[in-house]
Amino acid sequence: MAKCCGSSGCKCTVTAGPGVTVDGNGSTTLPYVISADAATPTPVTAGDTPTVDTTVGGTGTAGDPYVVSSAVILDPAPPGGGTNLAKAGPDGLFVECADVRQCFTAGDGAAYDPATGEISARVSADAGNTTTLGADGGLYTPAPTAADPTAVEAADTPTVDVTVTGAGTNADPYEVSAAVILDPAPPGGGTNLIGAGPDGLFVECAGVRQCVSAGDGAAYDPATGVLSARLSTDAGNAASFGTDGGIYAPGSSGADPTAVQAADTPTVDVTVSGTGTSADPYEVSAAVILDPAPPGGGSNLAHAGPDGVYVECADVRACLSAGDGIAYDAATGEIAATPTVVEAGTGTTVTGTGTAADPYEVSATPPETACGLTGDGSTGAPLAAAVAAWPYACDADTAAGGVYCDSTGQLRSEPRGQIAFQQNQQVLDFANVTVPTPEDTEVATHSIDIVNPDACRSAFVLLEAETDADFNLPAGAGAGLGMATDEMSYLRNSGSTTILDTHIQGTKVINAGTIPPGGTLTYTLPITMGRGSAGATYNRVQSFVRAFVFVL
Structure with missing residues (x-):
């Protein structure tokens, strides 16, 4: 700038950008003054991510500058279903050893102290074991002599599949590996709750909770695994939950006898008497209720006597009456058939009296026939159409036309040509x-x-x-x-x-x-x-x- 500007004014050009103002002409008496407070502040907005929550405060001026702060987001329910080991404190994020140590347990050949987090090898106490802890604290197994190598073979069990590779030499030592066998079809017929993952065997609470269900008197939430007692909602239930969370039912005393009350039905009237004490016990009696106005509108045939409920034949006989062809005696209940009357109609004759010895005999009079009909309707001479012989050389079954009956009953031939x-x-x-x-x-x-x-x-x-x-x-x-x-x-x-x-x-x-x-x-x-x-x-x-x- 010293080389560019002189007493006659600066030849350099200064242009205001977004959010900036420029005053003066660059001379020694009127130098350039660049300011940003009076301009519109640059917009700043917060952009959150799944792991960081960002907040923007202030207005972006010199008196009230933007303040951008961020807070790490900790997942309250990690996708693996466990507890998030990461925590946020006043001095930042942290994961402590005490939190991590609960994630580990000791398996075969290892010992683990969750209080200190110390992991050590566990040497088998089985007879013939040549492995010990060496002077330097490491596992030590003396090498076999070349003439007599130690024999190692795999021995599987129902729960572990053991594999042995190598020749047992220093150059090609034995390598023994084992894989846990998980039963794909447990003997109980259910699903095996043990799973195998890249980090070992596991059984999770979510898998176990499906094994439990609630029966009478119990309630169960399979989502949380919480078991609780379930109190009946029946009327008169005196049980409740006490102040300590247990089931509570007040005891009875001589001043509070068991309550007994009558419950009638549409057919039985129940009566309870007495006070329920030894001197005046409850007495429960019942009487059958007979409908005085049955829904069918008639009289009730059932009666109540000193020896019980009854319906007599004399009551039932009044319910019956004689219809066509029937004679009925309501005093005795006797039902008989009335004699059948048979009369001759047009074209028929009737003989006999209708008794077993002289039954009715109905016969038809021969009908009168006119043009086009023959016969008298009897078995020997049935009614038939009067036709001539087929005089043509062709077959009548395939070549002859039809005869039809119209809506008035008149015979009709094929339509005229x-x-x-x-x-x-x-x-x-x-x-x-x-x-x-x-x-x-x-x-x-x-x-x-x-x-x-x-x-x-x-x-x-x-x-x-x-x-x-x-x-x-x-x-x-x-x-x-x-x-x-x-x-x-x-x-x-x-x-x-x-x-x-x-x-x-x-x-x-x-x-x-x-x-x-x-x-x-x-x-x-x-x-x-x-x-x-x-x-x-x-x-x-x-x-x-x-x-x-x-x-x-």
Whole structure:
């Protein structure tokens, strides 16, 4: 700046950035003054993470600067399900040895003091063990002589799988390893609660709690493993929880006898008398309740006497009465059948008296038959349709028509055959159009809608189509007329003068197919010309389409 600025003013440019203001021109009398307090403070916000909770205080000015502080977040429920060993104190985070020591226990070959955290090897006291603690405090096993190496073999148990590798020499020592065997299907039929992880065997409380459930008088929370007594909610229960958390029920005394009260039902009236003392014991008695107005609206047939409840036959007999064909004596309860009366109706006769010795005999009188029926309705001459012999060479079973019955009961034959005729005419005038050269060129069409008059059967249609065209033929000119792809006729002027309005006419029979019952068929006739030459023209085309409709 000393080299840049002089008495005449500074040539350097100072530009204010965000949150900064610049005053002066850089001269010795009016130097640059850069300040930030008056500007808008730079925004600062807190950004938390899963492990740090950040807080921002202050407004970002010189008088009230931003204060950014952070607090470590300790997981209250670690994902492994245990207790978080890390703690926060006034001087920072800490994990103490006393907290960590509870995470360890001693297994085979080790001794562990959780009070001091000291781990040491535990030498087996089994006979023949050559391993001891050496003078330097380490495990010591004398090496076997080369001529007589110690034999080591694996001996599995139901709970441990032992493996031995190596030759037992200094160069290739024995290596004995063991793996705990966990029963995949315990004998009780449940799930094995012991698990094996990378850090050893484990049984967690969450696994054990599922083994316990609450029975009568107990409550159990499998989420926490808390067991407690469950008091009955029945009326009159005197048990409760005492001030010490135990079950409490006040004792009885002579002044507070057992309470007994009557509980009636819709059918029994219970009475309790006495005071419940030895001198005046409780006396409980019951009486049957008989409904004075039964729900069916009748009288109650049950009675109560000195010897109990009863219903007599005389009471029940009044409930019965005689219907059709039955005689009933309410005094004795006797039910008998009334004699059957049989009367002759139209076309029948009745004889006999209806007794076992002279039973009724009903017989039918022969019916009268008219045209088309034979027989009298008897077994020997049943009623039948009067028919003639089949006179045709074909089989009646496949070729004969049917006979039907209409809604009034009248016999009907197959629908009658029908023949219909429909036609229309078309006349088209043209202004001397040149006859096309290619054969079978369509110059007009003629359509007709053909209706099947029968609502029951399909119709067969034959068409007769007729076309007539007028031509102007100069000398040497020719023209052909046809229907669809069939050229029906051809004219040629072999003279030396023009022939005007000469015409040719063609007729054709066409199988148009079938029409469904009550349906309509639209047929379109293509009218064609061709082989036009030497200036031949046409000026009129007339056509007829005639339809013959057959329904058989």
